[in-house]
Amino acid sequence: MNQYLDLAPEVAAALKGKRPVVALESTIIAHGMPFPQNLEMAKAVEQAVRDGGATPATIAVVAGRLCVGLSDQVLQRFAEEGPQIVKVSVRDLPFVVARKFMGATTVASTMRIAAMAGIQVFATGGIGGVHRGADKSFDISADLQEFAESNVAVVTAGAKAILDLGLTLEVLESLGVPVVGFGTDDFPAFYSRASGHPVPIRCNTAAEVAALMQAKWAMGLKGGVVVANPIPKKAEIPAGEIAPVIERAIDEAEKSGIHGKEVTPFLLKRLAEITSGRSLAANIALVLNNARLAAEIAKNLQ
Ligand code: PSU
Ligand code: MN
16 A cells, blocks of 8 residues: 555445445535535535445545545535645645645546545546647646546546537547546536537446446556536536636636636636526536446446
């Protein structure tokens, strides 16, 4: 076992007993949503995993330790301190670990740590991807590269509509990453159920997803699987409604000189402000929906 890894007793027991475990990330708590909704979301998501018959393992860097499964006190701290805590992708792990800092882990670093712990399923809101205008900015989330590295399936509501979804799918194809539409032929666009971009693979049950994961890894193919799960209908914001809001937020980000890892948190915050919280409610609903499916997939891997 990696010397920097700390498994919560409940998570260690579940893994040892070969019972289902679902990894969860901490950037969505510290940088993706405001307090106190972020804390309520984090607790509700853990509960949804439990209700689904699996053990939740929220992942974060705590005083330089790679923690898999957080206490209520630590969860509270990430929620309250929010953006004061460093957003940690894979490239940032050596620094925060060496300096014994706190770090909120993104999809990429959460996947890496989940793989170290032996967890195969992870639920998030939406993965990072290729940003619009990436031909000039080169802004392509490290999340995509991680899918080529870590053997973890990530349940996601497609990719955030703030991205260029066509290019995101192209990069995943180049990296050899299966993108599975769960009950859909169309890649979901986070706030909306469809993007107009077809998904290459469709699965209709958690058992089918689990079988695909097992086949991939049994063949010795390295890397993850994107399980694209559309937002529930009642929480959806139609693409036509959210599109102009996204345009406006991206425009503001450019004019304010926001770049690098600040882009995604800035856009999510502005969308929530402009929609008077509707995008936040949609975000919470889709994370819960993903947590339920992740638990179901984890059970089918047993
Ligand atoms: N999904 C959400 N909210 C978030 C994120 C995803 O619903 O805050 C975070 C994830 O941690 C993801 C990160 O890994 O945004 C992508 O950031 P970037 O584009 O800087 O790689
Ligand atoms: Mn980026």
